[in-house]
Amino acid sequence: MKKSLLFMAISSVLTLSACQDNDVQETQVTSKKQASSAVSSKQQSAEKIYLDLVDNYFKDQLKLNPLMATFVGNNDYNDEFGSNLTEAYLKARHELNQGYLDKLKKIDRASLPTxxxxxxxxxxxxxNMELISETYPSRWLPMNQFYNTVITMVQLGTGESAQPFKTVEDYQNWLSRLDGFIEWTQQAQERMNQGIESKVVLPRVLAEKIVPQLQAHIVANPEESIFFAPIKNIPDNFTDSQKAELTASYKKMIAEKLVPALASLKDYFKDTYIPKTRAADGWWGLPNGKAWYQHLANQHTTTKMPVDEIHEIGLSEVARILSEMDKVREQVGFKGDLKAFFAHLSSDPKYFFTERQDLVDGYMGLKDSINKELPKYFNVMPEADYIVKPVEAFREQSAAGASYQSPAVDGSRPGIFYINTYNLKAQPKWGMTTLSLHEAAPGHHFQIAIKQELKGVPQFQRFSGYTAFEEGWALYAEYLGMEMGLFKDPYQYFGKLSDEMLRAMRLVVDTGLHAKGWSREQAIQYMKDNSPMAESDITAEVERYMAIPGQALSYKIGQLKIIELRERAEKALGNKFDIKAFHDQILTTGSLPMAVMEDKIDSWIASNQ
Structure with missing residues (x-):
């Protein structure tokens, strides 16, 4: 009896204790759920605020920059030009950047998903970088021979670029846009006059290169203008009256407005601007030029590396690559020294095509052999294809050896790998594999097309870009060609080294020109001494660096960082390292500054350890 009572008492205590424990556990679970729900709600709120913010920014940016809108596939502003030289534009740009930065700072970053x-x-x-850039007077240098608004408008006006020419409204939109462009040609002259007064002007040799670019579009017969091309390709479904009306309008626009505007701009360069250009070939010759150049170096490399450090990296890389080149010379049994080997590769007819179309066709054939290897290295590949085209005749004399244009966002136009066929001696057969890897797949075409095709990321992220990331990736794509087995031919491997040498020399020459007082001739000679490049190609390269300082630094700096991150991942993950997954991490969030990309890869490594 006593045992029973004792047992019952003990049972009651245990039962009560268990009930209390359950109550505590349920309370804890409920508290955790409530806390988790609160965190989730806070995260969802922050996520929505952030996504709305960047979506509104992108819309406002396109409204302010109608040409950009057209290039990203938004046709709402196809009739607008949107001059970037007016005081109203400069004020609106500042308010856009400062206003959205202020709003961004009010969002708790930690509350956002990773x-x-x-x-x-x-x-x-x-x-932040845009706001810093505003403090330098780039508006006084609205044109250079390598890239300028005239070239952009010509490309759009051919009907083979982003500007649509499918409906009557499309044709009318382009006429309206041309009106804005014609106003811009006068605004550019006004800004360059301000540059003359402030001693912020181009080197003479660059300004002189712009004159023939403009002259090419000053024609007596409107039908000979490249801007008449859309009329020559007018859709068959237009009525006869529509065709006649548009043809008359285009002839009138070209003859009475466009050609006179371009002639005025050309005369301005010849008579007013060129006599006032500067003797110094580098940015150091501008007021506050060295600080401006350091900013441009920071902007293009997305680092804070001092330009002197970049110069030293370049010298070291040049020495390393020269050593590798000499090994190739020995491998193929060439009897002369390395300089003689350069001369041989640059002059022997067997290394060059004699017909322009053969060069283009050669790249199209190379495309197929490269494409076969890509599935071994990539999970994600672009939906868009690419084609190979020669650089247009009007700009081939001053254009780079090759370039890439992204595909249309709506899939209506493939990516374009432009190859400059002007001087076939500047396009050796032994350089084709590495150039294709860089400009097309898996280089620029992969990275840029995949970025445009991303789902579930803010719009600005799909269309913004950083030279260090994009060019660094393209140079990494050349490096990847080694693993793909595409450089078994020692001459093609030499081509890879030659292109890598170009990027290493850029570190030396760009910083030499803009921070160390080098002349154009000194820069050209340095590149002649250290590579087999054709002199015409070297000259175009050096003048490009003179025109867009800092941009050429981004290639090698970006590549070195991507290789560093890959080696870090391989070392940390060992057998768990997956090359396809690594490439997914690099390519599937768009173009990133180097520091942001490094944080992302470190986070990925940690999650896989």
Missing amino acids: NLQFSYDLFGYDR
């Missing part, structure tokens, strides 16, 4: 934390960093980086 992928949007990287996006947050990217967006903030962009706005």
Whole structure:
């Protein structure tokens, strides 16, 4: 009896204790759920605020920059030009960047999901760099021979670029846009006059190269103008009256407005601007030029590396690559020294095509052999294809040896790998594999097309870009060609080294020109001494660096960082390292500043350890 009572008492205590424990556990679970729900709600709120913010920014940016809107596939502003030289534009641009940066700072970054934390960093980086850029007077240098608004408008006006010419409204939109462009040609002259007064002008040799570019479009017969091309390709479904009306309008626009505007701009360069250009070939010759150049170096490399450090990296890389080149010379049994080997590769007819079309066809054939290897290295590949085209005749004399244009966002136009066929002696057969890897697949075409095709990321992230990331990736693509087995031919491997040498020399020459007082001739001679490049190609390269300082630094700096991150991942993950997954990490969040990309890869490594 006593045992029973004792047992019952003990049971009651245990039962009560268990009930209390259950109550505590349920309370804890409920508290955790409530806390988790609160965190989730806070995260969802921050995510929505952030996504709305960057979406509104992208819309406002396109409204302010109608040409950009057309290039990203938004046709709402196809009739607008949107001059970037007016005081109203400069004020609106500042308010756009400062206003959105202020709004961004009110969002708690830690409350965002991981992928949007990287996006947050990217967006903030962009706005800060834009605001810093505003402090330098780039508006006084609205044109250079390598890239300018005239070239952009000519490409759009051919009907083979982003500007659509499918409907009558499309044709009318282009006429309206041309009106804005014609106003811009006068605004450019006004800004360059301000540059003359402030001693912020181009080197003479660059300004002289612009004159023939303009002259090419000053024609007596409107039908000979490249801007008449859309009329020559007018859709068959237009009525006869529509065709006649548009043809008359285009002839009138070209003859009475466009040609006179371009002639005025050409005369301005010849008579007013060129006599006032500067003797110094580098940015150091401009007021506050060295600080401006350091900013441009930071902007293009997305680092804070001092330009002197970049110069030293370049010298070291040049020495290393020269050693590798000499090994190739020995491997193929060439009897002379390396300089004689350069001369041999640059002059022997067997290394060059004699017909322009053969060069283009050669790249199209190379495309197939490279494409067969890509599935071994990539999970994600672009939906868009690419084609190979020669650089247009009007700009081939001053254009780079090759370039890439992204595909249409709506899939209506493939990517374009432009190859400059002007001087076939500047396009050796032994350089084709590495150039294709860089400009097309898996280089620029992969990275840019995949970025445009991304789903579930903010719009600005799909269309913004950083030279260090994009060019660094393209140079990494050349490096990857080694693993793909595409350089078994020692001459093609030499081509890879030759292109890598170009990027290493750029570190030396760009910083030499703009920070160390080098002359154009000194830069050209340095490149002649250290590579087999054709002199015409070297000259175009050096003048490009003179025109867009800092941009050429981004290739090698970006490549070195991507290789560093890959080696870090391989070392940390060992057998768990997956090359396809690594490439996914690099390519599937768009173009990133180096620091943001490094954070992302470190986070990926940690999650896989």
